[in-house]
Amino acid sequence: MDTSVENQTDIVVSREDGVLTIAFNRVAKKNAITVAMYQAMADGLAEAAADTSIRVVLIRGDAQIFSAGNDLADFARNPPRGDDPPVFQFLRGMAKASKPIVAAVSGAAVGIGTTMLLHCDLVYAGANARFSLPFTQLGLCPEAASSLLLPQLAGYQRAAEKLLLGEAFDANEALAMGLVSRVLPAEEVNAFALAQAKKLAALPSASLRVTKALMKDANRSAVLARMDEEGAQFGKMLGAPEAREAFAAFMEKRAPNFAQFN
Numbered sequence: 030m031d032t033s034v035e036n037q038t039d040i041v042v043s044r045e046d047g048v049l050t051i052a053f054n055r056v057a058k059k060n061a062i063t064v065a066m067y068q069a070m071a072d073g074l075a076e077a078a079a080d081t082s083i084r085v086v087l088i089r090g091d092a093q094i095f096s097a098g099n100d101l102a103d104f105a106r107n108p109p110r111g112d113d114p115p116v117f118q119f120l121r122g123m124a125k126a127s128k129p130i131v132a133a134v135s136g137a138a139v140g141i142g143t144t145m146l147l148h149c150d151l152v153y154a155g156a157n158a159r160f161s162l163p164f165t166q167l168g169l170c171p172e173a174a175s176s177l178l179l180p181q182l183a184g185y186q187r188a189a190e191k192l193l194l195g196e197a198f199d200a201n202e203a204l205a206m207g208l209v210s211r212v213l214p215a216e217e218v219n220a221f222a223l224a225q226a227k228k229l230a231a232l233p234s235a236s237l238r239v240t241k242a243l244m245k246d247a248n249r250s251a252v253l254a255r256m257d258e259e260g261a262q263f264g265k266m267l268g269a270p271e272a273r274e275a276f277a278a279f280m281e282k283r284a285p286n287f288a289q290f291n
């Protein structure tokens with residue numbers, strides 16, 4: 030049975046057969062994530078953790094776009110403040126989740142659109158998926174513990190290429206790096222991921238929980254510590270002239286000029 034609950038217009042949280050789905054619903058802005066959306070996503074994860082009838086979480090966009098990452102305008106207006114802003118609540122919720130998280134990625138997955146996948150258990154990508162980690166291009170540094178998890182997953186050199194240059198890569202490269210579990214035709218990804226999530230939800234939840242904990246626990250405190258370290262650097266860099274120039278350039282639809290900074 031599908032009992033959809035609309036938390037926020039831009040994030041739709043729904044439940045079906047033990048699966049709680051968090052869906053991006055801001056296609057006109059390429060599913061760029063605002064503070065309000067992070068809060069809705071963090072709340073969705075907390076709801077899934079607390080509700081015994083929910084066994085699996087699914088995160089998805091639509092068939093053309095997963096997420097353009099942080100909403101750069103909203104981010105410049107409302108930078109993360111304090112120890113527990115919504116973006117950290119969301120990321121910590123992902124890192125601490127004891128229930129499996131499945132992701133369905135079609136189209137662009139930029140910045141946190143890619144780094145959140147490092148915290149998912151099953152990641153299905155459409156053949157049209159494009160991943161990118163453009164932190165250096167924005168005068169920023171990695172987040173979501175991606176500076177730890179991506180080298181662990183893909184090896185240092187491959188991770189360094191993606192995190193230092195920030196250039197986009199396709200679904201097959203993401204598969205070769207171990208970032209995704211399987212590549213599918215774009216129009217099949219969301220349905221396939223939901224079917225896989227329902228398969229998981231039909232299995233004994235204690236077995237899922239223990240299996241996931243056995244795979245994840247050894248790294249968990251290092252992941253949370255790295256998120257804090259990255260967050261401190263990211264926060265400082267967000268206010269620096271390089272990031273301001275990069276954000277202004279994006280809004281003004283022009284190339285940034287970093288030559289003016291030492």
Ligand code: COA
Pocket residue numbers: 057058059061062096097098099100101102137139140141163164167
């Ligand atoms: N923040 C705020 N607005 C964004 C955005 C973002 N991250 N990504 C896209 N948008 C907005 C655009 O400003 C545009 O708004 P407008 O129609 O009012 O002009 C709209 O979404 C469509 O984006 P557009 O760039 O025209 O779409 P595209 O299909 O050509 O490209 C992307 C899609 C995702 C590749 C491209 O939008 C992009 O690179 N976005 C920035 C990604 C980014 O740097 N994220 C931050 C990571 S930390």
